[in-house]
Amino acid sequence: MASLSLQHVTKVYPNGFEAVKDFNLDIEDKEFIIFVGPSGCGKSTTLRMIAGLEDISSGTLKIGDRVVNDVEPKDRDIAMVFQNYALYPHMTVYDNMAFGLKLRKVPKQEIDKMVREAAKILDLEKLLDRKPKALSGGQRQRVAMGRAIVRNPKVFLMDEPLSNLDAKLRVQMRTEIAKLHxxxxxxxxxxxxxxxxxxxxxxxxxxxxxxxxxQVDTPQNLYDKPGNLFVAGFMGSPQMNFLDADVEVNGDKACLKIAGQSIELPPAKAKKLIEGGYGGKKVTFGIRPEDVDDSEMVVSTSKAVFESTINVYELLGAEVYLYFDLAEFPITARVDSRTTARPGDKVKFAFDVEKIHIFDKETEKTIT
Ligand code: ATP
Known part of the structure; x- marks a missing residue:
C-alpha cells in the first residue's frame, strides 16, 4: 500500500514566510500525481516535506496508514530523484546504483541482482562500467532513476527531473518515465x-x-473545466484568451456583449448566468485559441463572428497561430495551416459558443 494523505499541511519557514497553506490531498496507490504551478508557488517545499527534508509546520502527513511527520527520511520508504541527478562523479554507473544498498548492508549478491534488473529496465546494461562524465544528459538521468528504482520504494518523488535536458531528450525521457510508471x-x-x-x-x-x-483534477478536466481564471490561464499553450464582457439578460435568454457586439449563449450557459444574478454585470469571457476559427465554413454558420486585422502570423507546421486584437484585448487563434490569412489582412473569426468559459470578475471563479 502506497497511498499518501496530506491533511491541513502548512509550511512556515523560520523567517515567517508561509510557503504552503492548508494543503489537503489524498493520493491513492499507483497514482501519478503532478504538482504544477509558477515559480515559488510551493511545489518543491511540499515535495520536500513529503520526503522528510523539510519539517511540517502543522498538519498531518500519512504514508499508508502511518503518520510520518516525525519519521526520518530514510525510514519513509520513498526515493527522490532531483533535477541535478546528484551522481557520484568518481563512481561507475554500477556503483552509483549500488551505493545506497551497500550502505544498508544488503548482501552483495542481492545488490548485483537488483542493479542488473534496474539497468535492464532503463537500458543501462552496456553502460554499467562508465563514470558519469562519460554519459549523456539523458543517460545520467536514467542512472539517477536507476538509483531510485533499486531501493524498491513505495513512493517516488521527482523534482523537475527533466529540466536540465534539451527539448528532444525531454520528450524522450517523458515517455520513459510514463513507461516506468x-x-x-x-x-x-x-x-x-x-x-x-x-x-x-x-x-x-x-x-x-x-x-x-x-484545483486537483485529471488533465482533461483541468483543461476542459478549469475551476478559476488562474487555472484556465495556466493550463494550455498558447493560453486561453480573456476579454471583458457585459451580461445582458432577457427572459430566459442571456447574451454577452463583447467588443460592441452581442453573442447569444447556449441555454445551459445562459441559465448559469441568470441563476447567478449576473444580468447587467461585467464578467470575464474566456476562449481557447483552438476554439477561434477563421475557416469560411465555420464563420458562415456561426452566430459569434468578429472581424479584426491580423497582427502576427506564426506557422508551426500542421497549424498556424494568428494574433489580432479585439477591442483592446489580444487574441490568439489556432487555425489550420491552410489559412490564407496574413498580417494586415482583415479577417472574420468565429468563436465556438459551446466552448466559451465565463468567470466572475471579482472572485475569478468559474461561472460556467
Ligand atoms: P520553483 O518552480 O521556482 O522551484 P517552487 O514552487 O518549487 O518554485 P518552493 O521552492 O517550494 O517553490 O518555494 C516556495 C516559496 O518559499 C518561495 O517563495 C521561496 O522563496 C520560499 N522559500 C523556499 N525556501 C525557503 C527558506 N528556506 N526560507 C524562506 N523562504 C523559503
Whole structure:
C-alpha cells in the first residue's frame, strides 16, 4: 500500500514566510500525481516535506496508514530523484546504483541482482562500467532513476527531473518515465512547471499558486473545466484568451456583449448566468485559441463572428497561430495551416459558443 494523505499541511519557514497553506490531498496507490504551478508557488517545499527534508509546520502527513511527520527520511520508504541527478562523479554507473544498498548492508549478491534488473529496465546494461562524465544528459538521468528504482520504494518523488535536458531528450525521457510508471506500478509524485509534462504524465494534477492549491483534477478536466481564471490561464499553450464582457439578460435568454457586439449563449450557459444574478454585470469571457476559427465554413454558420486585422502570423507546421486584437484585448487563434490569412489582412473569426468559459470578475471563479 502506497497511498499518501496530506491533511491541513502548512509550511512556515523560520523567517515567517508561509510557503504552503492548508494543503489537503489524498493520493491513492499507483497514482501519478503532478504538482504544477509558477515559480515559488510551493511545489518543491511540499515535495520536500513529503520526503522528510523539510519539517511540517502543522498538519498531518500519512504514508499508508502511518503518520510520518516525525519519521526520518530514510525510514519513509520513498526515493527522490532531483533535477541535478546528484551522481557520484568518481563512481561507475554500477556503483552509483549500488551505493545506497551497500550502505544498508544488503548482501552483495542481492545488490548485483537488483542493479542488473534496474539497468535492464532503463537500458543501462552496456553502460554499467562508465563514470558519469562519460554519459549523456539523458543517460545520467536514467542512472539517477536507476538509483531510485533499486531501493524498491513505495513512493517516488521527482523534482523537475527533466529540466536540465534539451527539448528532444525531454520528450524522450517523458515517455520513459510514463513507461516506468506502468511497469513498476508505484506511486509517483512529480514536480514540474512544464504543463506539457503535467498533462501527459499525470493521472491527476495539483495546480498551486502562492502556496495554495487551486484545483486537483485529471488533465482533461483541468483543461476542459478549469475551476478559476488562474487555472484556465495556466493550463494550455498558447493560453486561453480573456476579454471583458457585459451580461445582458432577457427572459430566459442571456447574451454577452463583447467588443460592441452581442453573442447569444447556449441555454445551459445562459441559465448559469441568470441563476447567478449576473444580468447587467461585467464578467470575464474566456476562449481557447483552438476554439477561434477563421475557416469560411465555420464563420458562415456561426452566430459569434468578429472581424479584426491580423497582427502576427506564426506557422508551426500542421497549424498556424494568428494574433489580432479585439477591442483592446489580444487574441490568439489556432487555425489550420491552410489559412490564407496574413498580417494586415482583415479577417472574420468565429468563436465556438459551446466552448466559451465565463468567470466572475471579482472572485475569478468559474461561472460556467
Ligand atoms: P520553483 O518552480 O521556482 O522551484 P517552487 O514552487 O518549487 O518554485 P518552493 O521552492 O517550494 O517553490 O518555494 C516556495 C516559496 O518559499 C518561495 O517563495 C521561496 O522563496 C520560499 N522559500 C523556499 N525556501 C525557503 C527558506 N528556506 N526560507 C524562506 N523562504 C523559503
Amino acid at each position: 506502468q511497469r513498476l506500478g508505484t506511486t509517483i509524485i512529480y514536480v514540474t512547471h512544464d504543463q506539457t509534462e503535467a498533462m501527459t504524465l499525470g493521472t491527476r494534477i495539483v495546480v498551486m499558486k502562492d502556496g495554495v492549491v487551486q
